[in-house]
Structure formats: structure tokens, C-alpha cells
Amino acid sequence: MNILVANTPQDAEQIAYTLIKERLAGKREFVLGLATGSTPVGMYKMFKQDRLDCSHVTSVNLDEYIGLAPDHPQSYHHFMEEKLFDDVPFKESHVPRGDAPDPEQETARYEALVRSIGVDLQLLGIGENGHIAFNEPGTALDAKTHVTELTESTREANRRFFDSIDEVPTQAITMGLDTIMNAREIVLVATGTRKAEAVHHMIESVPTIEWPATILQAHPSVTVVLDKEAASRC
Numbered sequence: 001m002n003i004l005v006a007n008t009p010q011d012a013e014q015i016a017y018t019l020i021k022e023r024l025a026g027k028r029e030f031v032l033g034l035a036t037g038s039t040p041v042g043m044y045k046m047f048k049q050d051r052l053d054c055s056h057v058t059s060v061n062l063d064e065y066i067g068l069a070p071d072h073p074q075s076y077h078h079f080m081e082e083k084l085f086d087d088v089p090f091k092e093s094h095v096p097r098g099d100a101p102d103p104e105q106e107t108a109r110y111e112a113l114v115r116s117i118g119v120d121l122q123l124l125g126i127g128e129n130g131h132i133a134f135n136e137p138g139t140a141l142d143a144k145t146h147v148t149e150l151t152e153s154t155r156e157a158n159r160r161f162f163d164s165i166d167e168v169p170t171q172a173i174t175m176g177l178d179t180i181m182n183a184r185e186i187v188l189v190a191t192g193t194r195k196a197e198a199v200h201h202m203i204e205s206v207p208t209i210e211w212p213a214t215i216l217q218a219h220p221s222v223t224v225v226l227d228k229e230a231a232s233r234c
């Protein structure tokens with residue numbers, strides 16, 4: 001793991017954005033894995049301010065809430081349109097369908113899609129409990145794209161996007177740990193004190209399913225970009 005520690009969250013976002021921009025430059029085709037949550041929002045603003053050319057880039061998102069249609073205001077599909085896709089045209093963009101009539105079939109479709117196009121660079125955040133995408137503690141290391149039950153702590157952490165906890169979905173479709181590990185390169189960004197414990201385990205614990213992000217230690221090309229607070233327990 002290549003670990004970079006910036007002074008501020010904005011500096012961390014700038015470092016990660018610059019790395020992504022460098023990777024996209026000069027490529028005729030590129031597959032970029034994208035993430036949701038608060039962490040990438042500043043980076044997506046940089047894509048917009050910079051008018052970054054993504055017309056040759058295919059994006060694939062990590063996950064989606066089950067039960068939310070793409071136009072639902074809290075769906076990850078809608079989040080991506082609002083934060084990025086409405087302003088920055090991509091060649092193609094893929095997000096799992098949260099309203100698929102058969103979620104299991106949707107996981108198989110999405111896994112096959114991700115495998116067939118192959119992710120060049122996957123952007124990740126990290127949950128306070130060490131999840132990546134929605135691979136909650138206890139997820140098998142060889143998990144492919146699957147339906148997952150969200151833990152109460154994850155629902156609680158994400159309730160700020162909803163009017164009440166009852167509205168936070170209980171399930172999601174997520175790329176699996178093995179799906180994510182198949183990306184050629186991974187950039188994980190974490191900022192703020194609330195991520196410090198998860199970051200500490202990701203970097204310093206023996207790999208364990210209790211802290212899913214520890215699997216990244218086994219990936220050959222991972223850059224972790226932190227601010228001082230997220231790095232405070234390392």
C-alpha cells in the first residue's frame with residue numbers, strides 16, 4: 001500500500017483527483033470505478049471545475065440500495081447524476097439497478113458486466129466499520145457482486161441522507177470484495193476522525209473479514225490518501 005497523508009480533507013481530495021486525472025490522460029479508453037458517499041463529492045466537483053474530458057471513459061459504480069429506482073432522490077444512481085454525470089459526459093455509465101425485479105439476477109448481470117469490461121482504476125471510500133462498497137464485516141473474501149443486508153451501524157451512518165432511519169434501505173447490491181480486488185489499480189480516500197479506527201485496521205491489522213478493507217493489503221497497486229485526522233491512529 002502506498003499511503004499519502006495530507007494536511008486537510010481538501011488536500012487529500014486534490015491528491016486523489018490529480019492521480020485519477022493523470023491516469024485518464026492520453027488513454028483512448030478507460031474504465032473508472034466510482035464510489036458514492038460524502039468522501040468523493042469534493043473530487044467530483046474538481047472533475048466539473050476542471051471540465052475534465054471523460055468522453056473516452058466508461059464508469060462503473062460500486063453499489064446501489066435495493067428498492068430505490070434510479071430516479072429516487074436518495075438512490076446512488078441519482079446521486080451520481082447530480083454530483084457528476086449531469087455536468088461531465090462519460091462514454092457510458094453503469095450503476096446496479098436497485099429496482100430490478102430479481103435482485104439476484106441483477107447481481108449476476110452486473111458481475112458479468114464488470115468482469116467483461118475490466119476496471120482500470122477503482123475509487124473507494126471506507127465505512128466507519130471498515131466496509132468497502134457495501135461489503136460489511138463478515139463478508140467472504142471471495143465474494144462476487146451480491147445482495148447484502150446492511151448493518152444497523154451502516155444504516156445509521158447513512159441516515160443523514162434520508163428523512164428518517166425508517167427510510168434507509170435494509171439491503172443493497174454491491175460489487176464483492178473479489179470483484180473490487182480485480183481492478184488493476186485502487187485509490188482509497190478517507191478523511192476525518194470518524195474513519196481513523198477503520199483506517200488503522202485497514203493498514204495495520206492482520207487481514208480479517210471483521211475489517212473488510214484489510215483485504216486491500218493483498219492488492220498489488222493501492223494508493224490510500226488520508227487527511228491527518230483519518231491517519232491519527234496509524
Ligand code: GLP
Pocket residue numbers: 035036037038039040062063124125126127128132133134154158
Ligand atoms: C457508503 C458507501 C461506501 C462509502 C461509505 C462511506 O456506505 N456504500 O462506498 O465508502 O458509505 O461514506 P462516506 O464517504 O459518506 O463516509
